[in-house]
Amino acid sequence: MEPGIPRLPRKIAVRLGACVFAAACSVPAAAWGQQGLRLSKDDLQKRANGVLALMSFSIVPDITTSSLNIGSGGGSTTGSNEFFMTQLGGGDTISDSVPIYLEGVLAASRYDPTFIATQGAETRRIPTKWNSVSATGGIGWDFKLTDELKLRPIFNFALGNVTSDLRAASWYVGQRTGKDIDFLDRGSLNAYGLGGSIMLDYEHYRPGYEVDVELRYSDIRLQSFDSSAAVSGNAVAQSANLWARYRAPTGIVMLQRPLRYVLELTHSEFLGDQKGILGFDRLTSVGAGLELDSSAYNVFITRTRLVGRYVFGNNVSGFSVGLAVSF
Numbered sequence: 178m179e180p181g182i183p184r185l186p187r188k189i190a191v192r193l194g195a196c197v198f199a200a201a202c203s204v205p206a207a208a209w210g211q212q213g214l215r216l217s218k219d220d221l222q223k224r225a226n227g228v229l230a231l232m233s234f235s236i237v238p239d240i241t242t243s244s245l246n247i248g249s250g251g252g253s254t255t256g257s258n259e260f261f262m263t264q265l266g267g268g269d270t271i272s273d274s275v276p277i278y279l280e281g282v283l284a285a286s287r288y289d290p291t292f293i294a295t296q297g298a299e300t301r302r303i304p305t306k307w308n309s310v311s312a313t314g315g316i317g318w319d320f321k322l323t324d325e326l327k328l329r330p331i332f333n334f335a336l337g338n339v340t341s342d343l344r345a346a347s348w349y350v351g352q353r354t355g356k357d358i359d360f361l362d363r364g365s366l367n368a369y370g371l372g373g374s375i376m377l378d379y380e381h382y383r384p385g386y387e388v389d390v391e392l393r394y395s396d397i398r399l400q401s402f403d404s405s406a407a408v409s410g411n412a413v414a415q416s417a418n419l420w421a422r423y424r425a426p427t428g429i430v431m432l433q434r435p436l437r438y439v440l441e442l443t444h445s446e447f448l449g450d451q452k453g454i455l456g457f458d459r460l461t462s463v464g465a466g467l468e469l470d471s472s473a474y475n476v477f478i479t480r481t482r483l484v485g486r487y488v489f490g491n492n493v494s495g496f497s498v499g500l501a502v503s504f
Contacts, residue, residue: 216474226410228288228307228339229368229399230450235262235284235412236313236370237334237395239445262286268315276319278329284311288339311337313397329377333397335370366404370414372397388426393418396449415449424468434470439484441465458492464499478502 268280343462349435
């Protein structure tokens with residue numbers, strides 16, 4: 178299953194998605210004094226909270242944030258940041274007789290904040306590279322409300338790490354030390370997350386077509402632990418998502434099975450610390466693609482789906498192509 182969207186019955190679907198965020202943001206200034214380069218702890222703390230808020234986009238299953246390309250900027254900004262994320266995840270209910278639902282998401286991201294150092298009238302930019310990896314798991318239970326409608330509460334847990342690399346600016350920083358610089362130069366921020374989701378899953382399958390609709394609310398709280406002395410952080414990842422998919426045969430037969438066309442619609446509302454951090458509060462995605470059924474053969478992968486999506490929201494828009502497989 179694609180994380181955060183309904184699965185094929187008794188199948189496991191896995192999605193690979195990638196997104197690039199390129200947003201110009203105001204960057205806190207650092208002071209260059211007689212004792213060397215110093216960064217305001219408050220500014221560095223804001224960055225620690227901010228990078229955890231950005232991490233929350235990768236730990237909460239949501240199709241809109243795994244297929245997004247954003248570009249923005251303004252003349253009033255003092256620095257530029259870039260955020261890149263790639264995500265792999267899936268989930269499924271074990272069986273009708275054992276209605277335990279399991280899901281998982283692995284993600285890697287890179288955030289490149291730029292700090293500004295000043296010495297009198299002189300101003301220089303100090304680029305850094307913050308790389309993060311995260312993993313999210315979930316275990317839930319399907320409560321059957323009707324033959325086609327299920328209520329699914331899910332317990333979610335997450336673990337992530339952010340490492341900072343200052344080598345690109347080592348020519349400027351030199352041998353200057355301090356707890357803040359220690360973090361920027363190969364520092365580490367570890368975080369764990371606990372929370373849950375509640376999901377309504379509607380599956381309406383007929384010989385001529387298939388309809389899936391899912392409504393999900395997620396709330397995961399991130400907190401740093403065992404991190405570099407200069408920083409600790411926390412973030413609240415909250416989102417509400419409505420997702421719908423329609424599948425029907427194209428009339429073409431491939432691999433002894435009908436080739437299906439796929440239509441998708443997704444809308445996400447971002448709450449908590451996700452709200453506005455990348456310049457938007459909500460995203461909508463519309464998509465279309467094809468699904469190839471290989472279940473007639475004795476192969477590991479039973480279905481392969483390729484979908485192109487257009488994503489838009491307040492001040493942002495983008496296009497992506499997603500690949501999913503079921504087995």
